[in-house]
Structures are given as C-alpha cells and as structure tokens.
Amino acid sequence: MTLALGSVTGVTALSLSSTAAQAGSIERACMSSGRRAANGALCGCIQNIANMTLSGSDQRKAAKFFAEPHRAQEIRQSDRASDEKFWDRYREFGAVAQNACG
Incomplete structure (x- = not known):
C-alpha cells in the first residue's frame, strides 16, 4: 500500500494529539x-498514520x-504468509510515519 505524498502532507493538517478516550492502540502504547x-x-x-495505513487488527499487533x-x-x-504480508504493511506504515512525524 503506497500513499501519495499529498496524503502525507495532509497529515500535518490533522490534529496531532488525541484525548485519552480517542487514543488508538498505537498512541497508547507509544505514550506508555x-x-x-x-x-x-x-x-x-x-x-x-496508523489509522491511514493499518487495519485495527494490524494496529493492535504493532502496538x-x-x-x-x-x-x-x-x-x-516468520515464514507464515500472513506474517509476511503484515510485515510489508508495517514497513510501509513505519516509512510514512517517519517521513510525516520524524
């Protein structure tokens, strides 16, 4: 899954913090x-970025x-096909997050 640069740029317009009730699994894990x-x-x-690139189940696994x-x-x-596919999505998420948030 590849995101256009415009999508990444659009992230900067998003609110970068959430209330505790709205925080996702990645944000909670990051903060703790x-x-x-x-x-x-x-x-x-x-x-x-996780919300844009990963499913809810992928986010819980990554958290x-x-x-x-x-x-x-x-x-x-892992040699499991499902793990390989997850890892591809996770790497894409990491690259986009690094560019947008790093």
Whole structure:
C-alpha cells in the first residue's frame, strides 16, 4: 500500500494529539513506552498514520511491539504468509510515519 505524498502532507493538517478516550492502540502504547521522545504530538501523529495505513487488527499487533520488541523480530522472520504480508504493511506504515512525524 503506497500513499501519495499529498496524503502525507495532509497529515500535518490533522490534529496531532488525541484525548485519552480517542487514543488508538498505537498512541497508547507509544505514550506508555517510557521512551524519552514519546509525547502527545509525536504519538498522536504516529497514530494518525496508523489509522491511514493499518487495519485495527494490524494496529493492535504493532502496538505490542512497544512492550515486546522481540515480537517484531519474530514476525519479521516468520515464514507464515500472513506474517509476511503484515510485515510489508508495517514497513510501509513505519516509512510514512517517519517521513510525516520524524
């Protein structure tokens, strides 16, 4: 799934933070990760990109990587077709989030 640059640019017009009730699984995991760089604006931006690029189930799976980074490695190395397809979507999400939020 490839997003046009216009879609990425449009993200900057979105509100970059959510209320706790509206926060998605990626944003919640980001905020509770304990990482120094984690803040409402960054985590909200990442969640906005996740909403544009990942399904709800993909988001829940990816959110677990914040607490269990080794799980990401296991999925990346998996031979299961479903894991390979997820990893392709996840990499695309990561690239778009880095460009838009980083």
